[in-house]
Amino acid sequence: MIKAAIIGLGKMGMSHAAILGGLPEVEMAAMCDTDSLLQNAFKKFTRIQCFTDYKKMIEEVKPDCVYVVTPTKLHYEMVMFAMEHGCHVFCEKPLALTVEEGESLVAKAREKGLVNQVGYHNRYIGTFNEMKRLLAEGVIGRPFHFMGEAYGPVVLKTKGGTWRSDKKNGGGCLEDYAAHVLNLINYVMESDIVDCAGVHMPSIFSGEVEDAVYGSLYMANGLKGQISVNWSDDTVRKMTTSLKIEGAAGKLEADATTLKIYVKEDRPEFGLEKGWNFKYITELTPLVDFNLRGEEYTAESAAFINGILTGRVDTRNSFEKSLQTDRIIQKMKEASL
């Protein structure tokens, strides 16, 4: 049994706690949050030990792994502390507030030989994985452009008041929303975004942080594309992430439910007919043991836990790979008009 502890019981923390609770190889042993309402609810209704001090929790409970699910500003100190105590760590995205912090975490994880993972769940969604596979196999020929987008109804008023509206804590659309798209582009295109231009990050409702991210992105392999992300969009019911890639021989368009493939000729070796072909998430998602709000959330935790249990680590979301997203985030902050 793997003993797990979670720091931070917001929406994501509770989601991870419930998923871990549903995995048979995991003992969801302890949680840490400063919110007394949650503390009392957990004490009353669950067998999970409750702490308000994460250091005390790690020292007393001695978990095998720790999930860090707090505002980004707190990632560095918590992940470092956990690793220094020999715990494998799953950290929510983005890895840290600065590249320097991220580099220290990568080094420490390597030094201690610990399993390390960041919560970029899109890398576990069937449609994006199939898109990545088809692209690598040359279905649309040589790609010459990509467009990564995400829209959601997160900030629709000027109110603010939570960590997401606070720059110092890692708030803002770039770190919270656009990070997913940047990370997904790196994954699907099998390269890293290394530079940007024409970056425009307007505030729409927020006082202190940006609500949208627009710009051009340049990849290490020479490919260029665009990003368009807006978390003040109430035309969508929930976060909608998508990626389009244009190639010499066709086009690929994917979101979390549907993959559309356009090829200029019949491609029987891929089971594709000339024109538009559709593949749906229904046929692209392997079943998971326990599903809470999406197979990809269970799949990412199952991979993390499996890595600890068997030593066969799925490195797609390692600290090192995730750091590449932090690097371009930093560049975009510096470049923004």
Added chain:
Amino acid sequence: MDRVILGDNQFFAVNHLSDERSRAQAIRFKEDQAILDVLDNARACGINTFMCTTHDRIANITAYMRKRPEEYKDFKFHPCMPYAHKYANAVTELGILGTLKAYIPGNIFAVTGKAGIAYMRNDYLSLMELLVDAEMKMFQGMQTPVIFLQNVIVDLLYGLGMDEVFVHFAEYIKKKYHAEPGFITMNMPRLVDMCERLGIENPIICSSINKIGFRMSGSIAEYEDYLNSDRKFRPMAMQCLAAGALKPEEAMEYVTRFPKIEAVLFGASSKAHIQQTKDLILRGFAR
């Protein structure tokens, strides 16, 4: 329970297969009358139960029906609470405490009144009761023979091991609303086991049941075992069409192989599709 029940995904831009389809539907059902027309078409096909989330627009639908009691006297609702996105967005914007303040009627900071006292005493079960009452307000005067807890909450509570909350929800629904409690879940076998363990007898459990195993966590084989067994639970099948990936004939042929399934929930918006699907379901079970 009626055997054939109409769902609400098509009205509220929910399509688990395709974001594009859901956008098109949002446009089609912009006006409440469009929803009412479909419900009237369903009634004309002999479908008198509507299973819906506690979306704000449902309040408009029930208000319309409340004014026409004779016409809608046989119409039933299966409310499904809470409408997850309403609360998820609220928690993101207001935090958990802010959300409770916004949605629990009464003032949770006042020392008198159920809300204030419950909050002060950390009486979460009473706070839950208040939230249930708030969600049910729009169904006053309507028939609500089964009241469901939504899958995000069900599966969250299951994963966290919050057994007492389940038991209390079931008892409260029976006691206060004289209705059967139902649970929507992505993890049917686990829910059946849990209800048995907690003494929630013969529960109504609504889950995805379809030929391609879409959202049937664990395995299709495990689901089929439970559906073919003598275990005491009342299954309702949803997502039989796998969000549109399956054609109605083959979809319903599969679902109707299991006589244990008491009801089938589906979404459709044209009278022809509603009639066709209903016929397929009833003919399938009659085999």
